[in-house]
Amino acid sequence: MGRNPDAPVLLLIDADEPARLRTEAALARRFGSDYSVRAAANPEDGLAMLEQLRDQRQDLALVAADLRLPGIDGIEFLRRAHGLHPHAFRLLLVAMDQYHTRVPFTELPTLRRATALGQIDVWTVKGWVTPEEWLYPHVQAALTAWTLANRPHFAVYRFVGDQWSSRSHEIRDLFSRNGVPFEFHPTDSEEGRALIHEFGIDVSHLPAAVRHDGTVLHDPRDTELAVSHGIQVTPSRTRYDVVVVGAGPAGLAAAVNAASEGLGTVVVEREAIGGQAGTSSLIRNYLGFQLGISGGELAHRAWEQAIFFGAELVFNSAEEARLANGDRVVGLRDSSDLRAPIVIIATGVTYRRLDAPGLDRLVGAGVFYGAATVEAPAMAGEDVYVVGGANSAGQAALHLAKFAAHVVLLVRGRSLRASMSEYLITQLEATPNIELRLQTRVVEGQGESRLERLKLEHIESGHRETVRAAGLFVLIGAEPHTQWLRPLLAADDHGFLLTGRDIPSKVWPLDRSPLPFETSAPGVFAAGDVRHGSVKRVAAAVGEGSVAIGSVHQYLAQPVAVSR
Ligand SMILES: Cc1cc2nc3c(=O)[nH]c(=O)nc-3n(C[C@H](O)[C@H](O)[C@H](O)COP(=O)(O)OP(=O)(O)OC[C@H]3O[C@@H](n4cnc5c(N)ncnc54)[C@H](O)[C@@H]3O)c2cc1C
Known part of the structure; x- marks a missing residue:
């Protein structure tokens, strides 16, 4: 169903026919002009459709599955869907209780576990009277997040610079944390070279920012960037309450x-x-x-x-x-x-600095203090290390695991339990590409222009080893x-x-x-x-x-x- 078959797909899997038809019709009414709304009555047909979409390289924006499906449950279906379409949002549908008033409380442990393990993104009840109340808000929120993450959108600034210079990192961090839409293009990329050529950028003063109206700022300070973005840098008066x-x-x-x-x-x-x-x-x-x-x-x-x-x-x-x-x-x-x-x-x-030789000169060039979420995509396929035993380090490891091949969490103590929330420990343990190394510290960072290797030491035995590392994210002390x-x-x-x-x-x-x-x-x-x-x-x-x-x-x- 839907008016545009090439548009990104919203896929619904529900074996309960009346409910499926109502949900499909409601989705098509509201989202059908921008998305192709499709539905399947069982997991086999649903998985076949997902494989076909993958083979045809068609985008899947959202996959919604009923918790109760024949054969496998909706959570397992969404897990498999995630393997085929890692960027699609996963919505789990749960039937209302027997009074038709709310989510059955007996399902809450299942929902809690699926959420804690990162197996679903969002859940809602089905069997609603008005989709405006129960369905549309969740679907719209998911589609907004999917669009921001996966669709080209207006970049207020385009930056060109050395991917591994610390100033490039600072600017990416500043803009992403302040919610300013931007693109960053390394100097040696096709887009970077095109920007340098088109705007006559002086490559001895990088990074450079090209504002949407063509204004170029060479190696700008934070204040210059703020002023260029219309941010107030001086107070409007001298006295306040x-x-x-x-x-x-x-x-x-x-x-x-x-x-x-x-x-x-x-x-x-x-x-x-x-x-x-x-x-x-x-x-x-x-x-x-x-x-x-x-x-x-x-x-x-x-x-x-x-x-x-x-x-x-x-x-x-x-x-x-x-x-x-x-x-x-x-x-x-x-x-x-x-x-x-x-x-x-x-x-x-x-965050406190890690006191180990070789790290200071690589800050921003593979060594980052704090979560530095904006750098995670650059870690795709790499080995990454996170230092810290608190919730912030656990969250950073989980986020990095979406991109990196292998994430190692280094903790000085003998256990995580004293310092990290149980829900995060459960999620870390359930993430196959995260490894926990207790009683381990970083004793040296190595690399020419960017981090390439780390020397690690087991605190009790003193055993040392050198490992390949593209990123080190430090979240210790305060x-x-x-x-x-x-x-x-x-x-x-x-x-x-x-x-x-x-x-x-x-x-x-x-x-x-x-x-x-x-x-x-x-x-x-x-x-x-x-x-x-x-x-x-x-x-x-x-x-x-x-x-x-x-x-x-x-x-x-x-x-x-x-x-x-
Ligand atoms: C990666 C990460 C994940 C976390 N996750 C969670 C979580 O899931 N749940 C939870 O409850 N807590 C979490 N925390 C902890 C939580 O974020 C902090 O406890 C909280 O942000 C503290 O708020 P604050 O306003 O006191 O200080 P901060 O958040 O540290 O804010 C202080 C602000 O002051 C600014 N500033 C400092 N000096 C100056 C100056 N001289 N002039 C002008 N500005 C200045 C800084 O730039 C900063 O923006 C997390 C922390 C991190 C780093």
């Missing part, structure tokens, strides 16, 4: 809550909206997103929410903090000052971004900011006690990962950023009496 430093989950939550309550709010961010969370391919433990949400999408929704309430976002770096004439002053990279009675520090943490705040704010031995009751009385200047989230400088608050004692999770950071605004209101209502 609240200055938030950092646009990770904590800073964005603080901005949404401050701005929605009428406080004039500016957020200063130096890299990308979403902070660490923005680099996560799928956050599965954030309330309300039962199938998970990409960190980038969560961050962009929060950013839109913040600017909708009137917060201003400035792409700049906070370099200095001081108190002057009753104001808190934040000095920016361009030497301008921001003044406000309230400052919220939400600068988060960054250092707070607080150097610029010393000595103004009291911190623990690791640099995390002390707040509320953790502040020693000898450094607290007022008669009243510090408010929750207030630092040792009254009127300066801290929220999220940067705070001593924080739980390093998205939900915790969002909670802290939101609740800190409660303390801000208390602060503004309370006269400040300096006692020392």
Whole structure:
């Protein structure tokens, strides 16, 4: 069914004929002009159709299967479909309960397991009355994601540069984390050569960016790119009610809550909206997103929410903090000052560097700190190593395993269980091209212009071996971004900011006690990962950023009496 037989296919497998006919008709009505909607009554016919589509090189955008099929179940069918069409979205259909009101709770363990093992992308109930409620939203979301990942779309910038230069990596990371559509073409590729020729690019100043209107920027700095993209890099005024430093989950939550309550709010961010969370391919433990949400999408929704309430976002770096004439002053990279009675520090943490010879000079050339999701496609068919035992390392390994031939997760400890969530461990164990190596560390990186080999050491035995490696992704430890705040704010031995009751009385200047989230400088608050004692999770950071605004209101209502 469908009006365009060459269009990407939506394939439905359901042995229950009345349900299949209704679903097929509903899909054809809504999506039939852009997609070819087809259906099969059993797994054999469905697999034959999938093989035929593969042989004819026709795109499959979505495959939907009923959980109950004759012979094999819908999950096994979708697993086989994935082998034939790895880019198609997989939708599992589940019949409603006997009262025809909701998903039968008895199926939940099956759905949970299939989701945890990455065997399905999404599930929904069948037997609905209106497809608008139950079917279309899931199908539309899947088709949007499929189109973005698999269809050419408008590239605002085209970059040309050396694939393995660290600046090329920084730019790819910056643009992908900020959600700017771009293409990157290595200098020695056909497209790269064509761009150099067409736009007269000076190859001694690479990477170069070609904006959609033909403007060329040679070896641009981040600020130049931001200005060229119309991003605000300087604040529109010097005084605000609240200055938030950092646009990770904590800073964005603080901005949404401050701005929605009428406080004039500016957020200063130096890299990308979403902070660490923005680099996560799928956050599965954030309330309300039962199938998970990409960190980038969560961050962009929060950013839109913040600017909708009137917060201003400035792409700049906070370099200095001081108190002057009753104001808190934040000095920016361009030497301008921001003044406000309230400052919220939400600068988060960054990954610790691996201290092994040969790695520093290969950063961006195969060695990456953080998840660097944008680099995963470049690892196709390669051997890749991930260092770290926390959830972030587990997620990075799973994402890389979609592209790389072999992913090895290196962990110093004897077990993952103390540091990683059980659902991620289950998923890692179920992914055939991921290998876990415990008690192992990297002692050297080797390669001329890019990473080629790693020397590994087994911690207990001391045994060393050299392995081929195209990528090393390091996600260990966490250092707070607080150097610029010393000595103004009291911190623990690791640099995390002390707040509320953790502040020693000898450094607290007022008669009243510090408010929750207030630092040792009254009127300066801290929220999220940067705070001593924080739980390093998205939900915790969002909670802290939101609740800190409660303390801000208390602060503004309370006269400040300096006692020392
Ligand atoms: C790959 C990965 C996957 C993760 N997955 C999960 C998950 O599934 N579930 C979960 O709960 N948690 C997860 N986490 C942890 C979670 O992302 C963090 O706990 C959360 O992002 C902390 O939020 P934050 O706002 O406190 O700090 P951050 O997210 O670190 O944001 C801080 C922001 O401040 C900016 N900044 C720093 N210094 C300055 C300055 N001087 N001037 C201007 N801006 C500055 C930074 O650029 C950054 O954008 C993951 C982390 C990573 C890295």
